[in-house]
Amino acid sequence: MFKDKIGKASEKNRSRIVLALDLVEASREKLLRKSFSLLENLSNLICAVKINRHLVLPLGLFDGVKKIVGFIHRFGLPAIMDCKINDIGSTNLIIAKNYFRAGFDALTVNPIIGFEDGLKPVLSLAHKNGKGVITVVYMSHKGAKEFYERKVLDGGKPKPQYILFAEKSLRWKVDGVVVGATKPRKIGEIKKVLGEKIPIYSPGIGVQGGKAEKALKMGSSFLIVGRKIINAKNPIKEAERIRMLYG
Amino acid sequence: MFKDKIGKASEKNRSRIVLALDLVEASREKLLRKSFSLLENLSNLICAVKINRHLVLPLGLFDGVKKIVGFIHRFGLPAIMDCKINDIGSTNLIIAKNYFRAGFDALTVNPIIGFEDGLKPVLSLAHKNGKGVITVVYMSHKGAKEFYERKVLDGGKPKPQYILFAEKSLRWKVDGVVVGATKPRKIGEIKKVLGEKIPIYSPGIGVQGGKAEKALKMGSSFLIVGRKIINAKNPIKEAERIRMLYG
Numbered sequence: 001m002f003k004d005k006i007g008k009a010s011e012k013n014r015s016r017i018v019l020a021l022d023l024v025e026a027s028r029e030k031l032l033r034k035s036f037s038l039l040e041n042l043s044n045l046i047c048a049v050k051i052n053r054h055l056v057l058p059l060g061l062f063d064g065v066k067k068i069v070g071f072i073h074r075f076g077l078p079a080i081m082d083c084k085i086n087d088i089g090s091t092n093l094i095i096a097k098n099y100f101r102a103g104f105d106a107l108t109v110n111p112i113i114g115f116e117d118g119l120k121p122v123l124s125l126a127h128k129n130g131k132g133v134i135t136v137v138y139m140s141h142k143g144a145k146e147f148y149e150r151k152v153l154d155g156g157k158p159k160p161q162y163i164l165f166a167e168k169s170l171r172w173k174v175d176g177v178v179v180g181a182t183k184p185r186k187i188g189e190i191k192k193v194l195g196e197k198i199p200i201y202s203p204g205i206g207v208q209g210g211k212a213e214k215a216l217k218m219g220s221s222f223l224i225v226g227r228k229i230i231n232a233k234n235p236i237k238e239a240e241r242i243r244m245l246y247g
Numbered sequence: 248m249f250k251d252k253i254g255k256a257s258e259k260n261r262s263r264i265v266l267a268l269d270l271v272e273a274s275r276e277k278l279l280r281k282s283f284s285l286l287e288n289l290s291n292l293i294c295a296v297k298i299n300r301h302l303v304l305p306l307g308l309f310d311g312v313k314k315i316v317g318f319i320h321r322f323g324l325p326a327i328m329d330c331k332i333n334d335i336g337s338t339n340l341i342i343a344k345n346y347f348r349a350g351f352d353a354l355t356v357n358p359i360i361g362f363e364d365g366l367k368p369v370l371s372l373a374h375k376n377g378k379g380v381i382t383v384v385y386m387s388h389k390g391a392k393e394f395y396e397r398k399v400l401d402g403g404k405p406k407p408q409y410i411l412f413a414e415k416s417l418r419w420k421v422d423g424v425v426v427g428a429t430k431p432r433k434i435g436e437i438k439k440v441l442g443e444k445i446p447i448y449s450p451g452i453g454v455q456g457g458k459a460e461k462a463l464k465m466g467s468s469f470l471i472v473g474r475k476i477i478n479a480k481n482p483i484k485e486a487e488r489i490r491m492l493y494g
Contacts, residue, residue, distance in 0.1 A: 024341065052334070052338055052341075053338065053341060053342045053345070054338070056304075057303075057341070057342065057345035057346070058308075058309065059307075060306075060307025060308065060309065060310050061304050061305075061307065062305065062307065063307050063310060084333050084334060086331050086333050086357050086359075087299070087300075087329075087331060088386060088387060088388040089388055089390075091269070091299055091300065091301070094271065094299075094300060094301050094304070095304065098300070098304035098305060110333050110357065110359065112357065112359045113386065113388070113391075113394075114388075114389075114390025114391060114392065114393030114395075116388070116389040116390040116392075117388040117389040117390050118388060118389075118390030118391075118393075119390070120390075139335060139360065140335060141336055141360070141361075141363070141365060142361075142363040142364040142365075143336075143360050143361025143362055143364050143366070143367075144360075144361060144365075145361065145363075146361030146363070146365075146415075147358070147359050147360075147361050147399075148359075150399055150400065150401075151400040152394075152397055152398070152399045152408070153397065153398040153399070153400070153405055154397075158400055168393075208335075
């Protein structure tokens with residue numbers, strides 16, 4: 001199970017940092033070299049690695065990214081693909097199968113597509129293969145206010161969209177939810193919905209203005225940190241500093 | 248402008264069919280061969296080609312898909328990337344830049360991310376480069392009922408999520424909206440919001456049970472057709488038949 005994999009790595013490295021490998025480099029060679037060197041330097045300070053289209057589109061999934069996933073696994077770390085799946089069931093399955101075939105241990109999904117012929121086939125495929133599915137419940141950018149914070153009707157009662165996404169995620173038995181750290185109070189509200197059943201992953205620490213201490217205090221289990229570490233003068237020192245916050 | 252490109256191709260070929268090249272083949276060679284042969288046979292019966300992760304993930308964007316996009320352009324047809332962008336602004340820009348660099352003329356976006364630091368940077372980049380942005384306003388699968396049809400509050404007034412997505416799309420000045428053809432009445436409702444300003448693209452014809460005639464009658468400008476044509480015994484005949492519906 002994915003939860004066990006990340007739990008084990010987190011315990012071993014005493015870290016709740018999910019490293020977001022959101023690199024922007026001029027060439028494929030540089031993207032690969034930088035990925036490998038960051039992983040080599042940070043592998044014992046993090047509990048998982050998250051990859052996004054920053055790597056998949058320039059490198060190709062099977063030509064470049066698969067090698068990086070293999071390298072991540074060598075350190076006993078799980079690899080999460082942040083693909084935010086949001087298509088119809090048959091297409092979602094194609095996407096998920098490809099990412100799982102390339103070695104990923106979990107992937108992110110946008111709950112807006114709903115369960116039937118949306119999330120359901122992805123969850124079934126994932127859980128049949130010991131993989132994880134993480135729903136994006138609240139995002140970390142400014143525009144999240146427009147729809148994620150909007151009141152929606154649920155059985156006639158108004159509630160924020162992100163609360164309904166959290167309630168549904170609990171019902172769907174997903175393996176994690178993403179809640180941006182830029183508004184820590186929302187983490188607390190969502191933690192109340194999820195309890196100890198589903199861990200919260202929080203991006204937006206640092207560059208986007210979210211505070212790590214606050215996110216953890218409000219209920220986040222994992223911090224997704226990208227630019228704050230990978231663009232630091234000394235990525236090791238920066239990762240150590242963030243890891244210490246809850247040491 | 249993207250609207251002119253697709254309009255010109257549509258007029259020349261007297262077709263409103265956007266071919267969805269959603270191929271599933273066992274090898275890269277077969278994916279490429281089938282793509283080229285379908286394009287060669289259907290190029291004068293369609294007005295654009297839509298590509299999804301079915302091709303991008305196995306082939307790679309720059310190793311395989313770029314060649315297909317080049318081939319599509321040889322026939323004077325625009326290429327649409329159905330990536331349903333739904334991330335934070337900086338990531339959305341990375342995704343959009345990569346697809347545009349590979350030659351795509353337009354891409355799809357999920358409006359759930361909102362405008363600020365979500366859709367806005369994508370729209371600016373696209374329009375600066377004569378490219379198009381198409382928002383997914385209503386989806387064609389069963390799960391669409393769960394959130395796209397849900398009533399949301401707008402200034403205290405309840406309205407379906409898809410109507411609000413359509414109203415916002417109009418305000419954002421996007422180049423097209425996707426509305427599933429499985430529920431034709433929704434096409435009519437959304438057409439009322441958009442008028443003649445923004446064309447409606449409707450997938451779900453055929454395999455998913457949407458009727459082409461009805462979609463066009465209710466206000467769709469373009470039909471997105473994939474499996475119904477590419478899995479037909481005779482794809483040319485099938486494309487000709489669908490094209491005739493509004494000949």
